[in-house]
Amino acid sequence: MRVPALLIATTLLTGVPAHAAGGREARFDRPHEGWSNSVLRSGTPERVGLDPAPLDEALARVERYTRADASGHPLFSGAVTLYAHEGAVVTHEPTGWAVRYADAATELPEDQRVPMTRDTIFDLASISKLFTSIVVMRQHERGKFELDDPVARHLPEFGVNGKEAVTVRQLLTHTSGLVAWLPLWSQYPDVPSRLKAVMDTRPVNPPGTRYVYSDLNLITLGLLAEKWSGRGLADLVREGITAPLGLRDTGYNPPASKLDRIAATEHQAGRGVVRGVVHDENAWSLGGVAGHAGVFSTARELAVLGQAILNGGHHAGRRILREETVELMLTDFNQGFPGNSHGLGFELDQRWYMGALTSPRAAGHTGFTGTTLVLDPLSRSMAILLTNRVHPTRDWGSINPARRVVADGLARALAVSPRRGTAWTPEADGAVLATRDLARQAGEQRLSFSAFVDLDPGDRVVVEATNDGATWRDVQVLAGYGQRRWQRVEVVTEAALNYRWRYTRGTGYGGRGVYVDAVRVTDQHGVLLDAEREPAGLHSVGWRVADR
Template identity: 90%
Template sequence: MRVPALLIATTLLAPLVAVTPAHAHGREARFDQPHAGWSNDLLEPGTPERVGLDPAPLDEALARVARYTEPDASGHPLFAGAVTLYAHEGTVVTERPVGWAVRYADASGTELPEDQRVPMTRDTIFDVASISKLFTSIVVMRQHEQGKFELDDPVARHLPEFGVNGKEGITVRQLLTHTSGLVAWLPLWSQYPDVPSRVKAVMDTRPVNPPGTAYVYSDLNLITLGLLAERWSGRKLDELVRRDITAPLGLVDTGYNPPASKLDRIAATEYQAGRGLVRGVVHDENAWSLGGVAGHAGVFSTARELAVLGQAILNGGHHAGRRVLRPETVELMLTDFNQGFPGNSHGLGFELDQRWYMGALTSPRTAGHTGFTGTTLVLDPLSRSIAVLMTNRVHPTRDWGSINPARRVVADGLARALAVKPRHGTAWTPETGGGTLTTRDLARRAGGQVLSFSAFVDLDPGDRVVVEATNDGTSWRDVRVLAGYGQRRWERVEVVTEAALRYRWRYERGTGYGGRGVYVDTVRITDHHGVLLDAEREADGLHATGWRVADR
């Protein structure tokens, strides 16, 4: 549940309109100045400094990613290797490979001799797993643009064999938003003998929830959408992805079933019984059993080519003069249709507002997806930024743990590279452990007081800053609570209260993942006689314990 907030962002996607971009070249990149509208950027290489990013948080995040490739207390690393890519305002500022694309000799984690390993490179090709769902969703929405269906059409109208066992009313929109009621997964590869029987199992499955009543992330939704796209177009899904996405965007290493000529650039995934080391063939068993081409998995790509796709989305559906979606279609895809299912915000194919991997880049408009093999794509329209983390975390086994901490590290690094500038002079922000920011003692005069200050609030749900007052220096009363995230703007706060001896801002750290933070600036206290405290003019007007001065 989100904490009721003084500063709270709308959960609806604001209308996006095409605008001429104001490139960040030569100015500081700002987290506290969110963009409206689409960008119009051509993804190109550059440096953090070129687009006004602070390189230090990026370097810190990259160093932590590198450490994740080293054994920890468990005796093994979090992942064998990774490629991390950061882009801002159309500029790829970091594209850092680390570790190994092939590292292990068996499922037990026996390391290959170093001369037999394959290092990660910038152009390493990864099995992106469920990020494939974005490709399927884009292909489906291309069909929508062509008038092949309406979002609230029953799927059975176009795919009659689907309309059995209680699925007659499931709509295309419900498949795209994972609200169809279908089960998350079926063991197609192991319990059905061939492709026709596996497809029929999906068509015959029975919902576990009435359609539209619950959110259940389901591979079956996207398998069905892939079949729908094929029915509408008369073409196979891999042909549609090539025609509608990869060819227009110039993506040469993105697609299904990569050729053997690219095997030396492909990251290994898992050692599986009966399959051995899976490399160059889709890891997901169900997608493999469907011939490597399925709506839920099967796409291979590089960090750079995923970033090109991401830039096309931030551009409203085009890149380098080639359009893959209309702006209004992208707007639909980035609109939250799951407001009835808190915590499961979802557009049409894109996940939205997911702190668990979007970290401090999270907002109601932040979009992305993850893949089981260890891949992550985060798109932040508010800052026109992209964070990509590609790993082979299932090499040699899927049982070595979650890489979600690494996903958040990467997103947090980019968020903190974007500045939050003081409103005037000096701003204060709490350290991660908490603490207080307290005024000096105030003159006690009859009548009330007005406390005013500027606040920037981007806090994880559960975190908050409580503004308190005391008359005796011992007992404190609440006068305001600062909470919420996603708005990314400074606000002026004014509190009319009874006369107090002191005020303080007390940071309470919750159990969440953390946001960009909270900043307090331009503190001023007055009564009917005049100014009691102007913190911008008094060097000793505020006393900090666990808070620090911040200039960005």
């Protein structure tokens, strides 16, 4: 749509760094540059400037998901939610049950159930892919390979059936052309034949032409890491990640001594209720250690790994990756595949589970068992939701709404402070913020205001003008996300009777929101409206005053 304005100018208002802004208020609208340097510690939302109310609301909604609903069952049996900001763990909350069912449908009596606790150990499922990717990139630091090396140069048995040109980078970014999955556990009799099936598989797409999330990519990367190092994958994870970071409950095949702390997963034919053994059938058939799945951990220990990434590869004086390696891992190599942004191992910019924390810098991963890690380098924060959503069955629906609830809670706890005295933000689709009628004369007017915009791609705010109060014309559209900075918007247009900001809600998941502040209208004769000096000059239907 053409915007009928004579001049539109937008100026970025960068302000001062958040740490220099006076006080410790956590600010969504002042993104950090560079790495954190925090050691994970216990804290409170108030001590690090977070609004506790959105965090509490998110926790309450997570707790409700553990109760039976109209379907007759909960969304998931239990969960542990962890929020951290600037190294402070401000929330670490268990809810529900680690073990709730005796089989695929029968609930245990309450006195036989096992409650979730802060130190419950979860099967991380595909979050294990991050551990494999870190191990691989540690080998890259040692000069074992280049990202664009053909895999077959290092693993000759892989280079058959059209895979000769597949590169290590393509495995890490899921652009190799390999299928998503093979039934290794049921179609092949032993570990050697299962691994050979991965090596022999034929691409379904030419390498580098499509994004297809594939477990086979990470199984292959695990084999590559073992080939480069001469060590097993479990040893590489222990020596390169868990030991230096001091993680005692993180790794493959947890010992029986920890069984009473492990969350149960699915009831499977021939296996019963799976607990303490990897849920993923292919990883199970490979001995519990595989590049795509198999790692167990707690929320707190996963947060230590997350903090190490936010710190640029180190935590508490122990480095697991170089800064430049972490930067590579958080760089989007999939710009040719919109919607599938991906670094080296890390998923990027995925609103379906990162919610209002989404930006091109947001990184993380999910796991099929119901696990989620979201890292937000721009606010130096993380949100972790660990659930046993496949207990007792994988067929009870997606937990993506809960994932977004948790991410949104942290995003809304971070302040978006007015540029001047009073800012406005919409609360409902169709909400309108309008000026009073203006004393207009022939000629031009200049409308200026400050705007903070962090919206879902389907949302927008349209700035409109009218000459008669009945017919409105567009003069500006506010849209976009991820920039996280106030902008000064100036529009020069023909004289109008009044202006309005109309919020249109799309069909997406939503973002942190849009804020309008410091509205001012002038013409050649002077100031027609200064909303900071004349608050009654703005009228709202569905917008609220926002003070943080």
